[in-house]
Amino acid sequence: MKHFTEAKTGKVVKAVDGINMEAVPGQIFGLLGANGAGKTTTLRMLSTVIQPTDGEAWVAGYNVVKEPREVRRSIGFMSNSTALYARLTPLEVLDYFGRLYDLEGAKLKERVDYVVDRLQIHEFANRLCDKLSTGQKQRVSIARTLLHDPPVMFFDEPTSGLDVVMSQSVMEFIEEARDQGKTIVFSTHIMSEVERLCDRIAVIHDGQIRSEGTVQDLLQHTGEATLEKAFLKLVEYQRGEAVGAAK
Amino acid sequence: MKQALKVTRKELREVFRDKRIRNAAFIVPAFVVMFMLSLFGFLGETLGKKENQRIHVVHGDNSLVKGLKQAKVQIVPLASVEEGQKLIRDGKANLVLDFDPDFDARLKSTRQAHIKGYFDDKESKGQIALSIVGKMVSEINKTTVKAVLQARQVDASMAEPIAIQEQPMKIGQSNVSDLLVTILPYLITVYAFFGGLATGTDLVAGEKEKNTLETLLISPLKRSDIAIGKFLALAVVCLAGSLSALMGVIIAGSSGLSLFHTVFPHGLGLGASQIAAIIITLIPTVAFFASLLLAVSTMARNSREAQQFLAIVNLVVLLPAIFSQFIGFTDLASARWIDFVPVLNTSVTLRQALQGKLDPVGLAITIGVSIVLATIGIRIAVRLFNREQVLVRV
Numbered sequence: 001m002k003h004f005t006e007a008k009t010g011k012v013v014k015a016v017d018g019i020n021m022e023a024v025p026g027q028i029f030g031l032l033g034a035n036g037a038g039k040t041t042t043l044r045m046l047s048t049v050i051q052p053t054d055g056e057a058w059v060a061g062y063n064v065v066k067e068p069r070e071v072r073r074s075i076g077f078m079s080n081s082t083a084l085y086a087r088l089t090p091l092e093v094l095d096y097f098g099r100l101y102d103l104e105g106a107k108l109k110e111r112v113d114y115v116v117d118r119l120q121i122h123e124f125a126n127r128l129c130d131k132l133s134t135g136q137k138q139r140v141s142i143a144r145t146l147l148h149d150p151p152v153m154f155f156d157e158p159t160s161g162l163d164v165v166m167s168q169s170v171m172e173f174i175e176e177a178r179d180q181g182k183t184i185v186f187s188t189h190i191m192s193e194v195e196r197l198c199d200r201i202a203v204i205h206d207g208q209i210r211s212e213g214t215v216q217d218l219l220q221h222t223g224e225a226t227l228e229k230a231f232l233k234l235v236e237y238q239r240g241e242a243v244g245a246a247k
Numbered sequence: 248m249k250q251a252l253k254v255t256r257k258e259l260r261e262v263f264r265d266k267r268i269r270n271a272a273f274i275v276p277a278f279v280v281m282f283m284l285s286l287f288g289f290l291g292e293t294l295g296k297k298e299n300q301r302i303h304v305v306h307g308d309n310s311l312v313k314g315l316k317q318a319k320v321q322i323v324p325l326a327s328v329e330e331g332q333k334l335i336r337d338g339k340a341n342l343v344l345d346f347d348p349d350f351d352a353r354l355k356s357t358r359q360a361h362i363k364g365y366f367d368d369k370e371s372k373g374q375i376a377l378s379i380v381g382k383m384v385s386e387i388n389k390t391t392v393k394a395v396l397q398a399r400q401v402d403a404s405m406a407e408p409i410a411i412q413e414q415p416m417k418i419g420q421s422n423v424s425d426l427l428v429t430i431l432p433y434l435i436t437v438y439a440f441f442g443g444l445a446t447g448t449d450l451v452a453g454e455k456e457k458n459t460l461e462t463l464l465i466s467p468l469k470r471s472d473i474a475i476g477k478f479l480a481l482a483v484v485c486l487a488g489s490l491s492a493l494m495g496v497i498i499a500g501s502s503g504l505s506l507f508h509t510v511f512p513h514g515l516g517l518g519a520s521q522i523a524a525i526i527i528t529l530i531p532t533v534a535f536f537a538s539l540l541l542a543v544s545t546m547a548r549n550s551r552e553a554q555q556f557l558a559i560v561n562l563v564v565l566l567p568a569i570f571s572q573f574i575g576f577t578d579l580a581s582a583r584w585i586d587f588v589p590v591l592n593t594s595v596t597l598r599q600a601l602q603g604k605l606d607p608v609g610l611a612i613t614i615g616v617s618i619v620l621a622t623i624g625i626r627i628a629v630r631l632f633n634r635e636q637v638l639v640r641v
Contacts, residue, residue: 049464050635069467077465083458087264088257096257100250100466128264144462 017207018055023185023200025151028178030198031187032231038207039187040079043154046185047077060152060183073101076145079156083141086130090121090140093129094147101148115143119173135166142173152183159193171197191227203234210234250468254476255483262446262484272442272488280434280495284510287426291509300376303331303343309350311362314383328365335367342366342376354387357395423516423601425575426509427496432597433572434492436590439529440536440564442488443481444557447540450477452553461639470632474541478625482537489529493522517601524600528610531617532593536564538624545631545638567591571598586612589620 019042023029031039044050046059048068057064060074084093094115098108116125119139124132129140138158145153155174159167174197178184186197194201195215202212211221211234222230262268293299298319304312305325316322323340325331331343345363347353353360364380366373392406404410423431454460463473499507500515543560547553571594574580586592592613599605631637 044639047465049461049639069469072465072467075465077462079461083462085257085261085459086457087261092257092260096253097462097466099253100463100468102467 019202019204019207019209021202021209021212023152023183025183026178026181027199028174028184028186028197030194030201031185031204032189032191032194032198032201033187033204034189034235037204037235039204040156041207042204043077043079043156043185043187046071047075047154048072073148074150074152076148076150076153077156078141078145078154078158084129084132084137084144087128089126089128090132090136090143091116091125093140094143097144098147103148111147111149115146118146119143134162135169138162138166138170142170146177150182153177153185155184155186157188158186159188159190167193191231195227203231205235248472248475250472251476251479254463254468254473255479258450258477258480259483262480265445265449268445268449268484271445272484273491276434276438276442276488276491277495277498280492281499283430283434284496284499285506288506288509292505300379301341302376302380303334303340304346305331305343306346306348306350307344309346310354311350311383311387312346314387315380318383320379328363331365335365335373338367341370341373342380344380354391357391423521423603424510424512427511427516428598428601429572429575431493431496431601432594433568434496435489435525435529435597436532436568436571436594437564438492439485439489439533440540440561442491443485443533443536443540446484447481447537447544448550448553448557449544450481450541451544452547453544453550455547455638456549464638470638471629474545474629474632475625478537478541478628481541482533485533485536485540486529489533490526493525497522518603521600521603524605524610525597528593528596528600528613531614531621532590534621535589535617535624538621538628539563541628542624542631545628564590568594571595574598583609583612587616589616592616 017038019038021029031042033039041050045052046057046064048064048071051065059071062070062074064071084090085096088096091112094112095108098111103111116122119142121136121139121143124136129137132140153174158170158174162170171193174184174186178197178199186193188194198215200212200214201218203210203218211218213221215227218227218230218234219225222233224230224233262272298321301321301323302315303323303325305328307322307324312322325334325343328343328345331340331345334340335343343365345365347361350360350362362380362384364377366377368374389406393403396403396405451460454463464470497515497517500511500517503514539560540557543556544553547556567588567590571591574585574591574595575598579585580595580598585595586609592609596605596610596613599609
């Protein structure tokens with residue numbers, strides 16, 4: 001997949017430049033990269049928010065360009081750019097998105113009850129989202145992601161801005177989803193999360209995949225002792241350089 | 248369409264919960280209209296009444312001043328003109344009348360009597376008081392001339408050699424006052440746009456800013472369903488703003504309060520058919536405004552940028568609406584080409600509806616023009632919704 005755009009200056013911005021990857025059910029595939037590396041653009045293309053300018057991708061067996069609605073029906077997406085509606089309650093948010101995913105009547109109620117139970121939303125289910133704590137909002141976001149029981153889930157830096165306890169809770173949820181056999185693509189720049197969660201990793205830099213494999217594969221490939229050092233070697237970091245600052 | 252209506256329902260639920268939008272669209276228009284109408288009523292009731300006038304007089308011991316006192320005009324005697332001029336300069340007097348010292352004697356001996364009226368030419372109150380005095384003087388003049396003519400055995404009607412006999416014709420079934428005909432179309436049209444301004448800004452630009460739009464983009468909805476759903480919600484809010492203004496008029500007109508008597512001398516004066524004509528004219532207009540607001544909001548990166556764009560777009564609505572208030576003073580109100588000018592055509596059609604002389608062809612053209620513009624606006628908004636550079640600014 002590629003995603004090139006032309007800036008106002010006329011310069012071509014290569015947000016993603018020829019990425020090739022495969023995530024499989026029951027595994028967590030990690031996209032590891034610095035800010036601006038191309039992780040979010042990749043996930044946006046996979047979730048059909050934007051179209052690749054070149055190449056093809058399939059999600060749950062559907063082509064992202066030719067069958068975008070089927071792709072969207074098959075995915076759950078959570079990131080800090082998928083916020084909640086401040087003036088709706090968690091129950092209203094879930095009801096709204098359930099209906100958008102064509103859940104109606106008893107089926108909708110069953111799914112809403114399930115996610116409310118599963119994420120312990122009861123106590124604040126009828127409070128406006130605007131009045132919820134960050135942790136409560138995160139639980140509602142996860143519930144929304146899970147509501148239509150999608151086979152594929154994308155997490156774009158889901159722990160960004162969360163404290164240790166909340167991050168732990170999010171990671172536990174991702175692990176559970178993996179254990180249920182879902183295909184998970186997880187984007188982050190936090191090494192410890194990658195080491196804990198990911199079955200396979202792609203290190204992405206300047207819109208390209210620099211290396212792909214398990215954590216052990218990356219360590220062996222770079223000859224480094226830690227994932228952090230392996231990552232810095234793969235992105236050709238040099239002291240004093242701002243990684244990903246210039247493209 | 249079913250999916251679009253799901254979006255509309257959710258948007259309206261949010262709108263009704265937002266105090267700022269609720270006030271701007273549903274409450275403020277009615278209150279502003281009632282306040283304006285009461286202000287007109289207050290001015291009409293107070294300024295034109297003799298008992299509310301206070302006139303300062305020099306050499307005021309004469310029959311005219313006695314007549315003014317009998318008409319309950321407040322008279323304040325002064326010793327000199329200079330004293331009166333100082334009071335005017337200090338803002339303590341509106342009108343100072345300086346009579347000939349032998350005013351009554353002159354009238355009796357058929358010599359011309361003089362009154363010098365001093366007032367601040369930048370203030371209206373002095374001129375209004377002088378016009379009241381002028382009417383009384385005119386009556387005295389007529390009576391005096393008639394008496395002189397009769398004494399000389401000349402036909403008394405020659406006191407006014409030319410007499411105009413006004414024969415007003417009632418065209419159209421309407422009891423709506425001229426003042427209401429002038430201002431109501433402007434208010435209804437403007438509130439159809441401004442009532443939806445806050446919602447329009449919030450609906451797409453605000454969602455981009457708050458990161459809620461992307462949540463919607465990853466749902467199975469078509470982009471066109473999202474755009475149409477938001478458009479319908481916005482149209483409802485615009486219509487509500489306009490109907491709120493109309494409701495303000497209905498409440499004021501039906502209240503029977505003396506405060507509104509100047510504007511509603513015959514009660515509300517609006518019949519069901521006129522209200523229906525107003526609503527029929529408004530619906531395509533609010534569709535046009537909603538599509539315009541939606542397109543601008545989609546184009547903007549955030550609420551702030553949307554407000555900047557809308558500051559310019561406001562003029563598209565405001566200028567024709569302002570002009571519509573003065574169109575009655577020109578021949579343009581009946582010109583066919585006006586029916587093709589957006590916004591202005593709506594105001595003119597509303598004006599005709601209020602006058603009870605709606606032109607069906609003009610109404611059809613106005614509705615047609617608004618529908619065409621609304622369709623273009625929606626198409627632009629949908630097209631923008633399909634442009635990822637606009638929607639997610641990658």
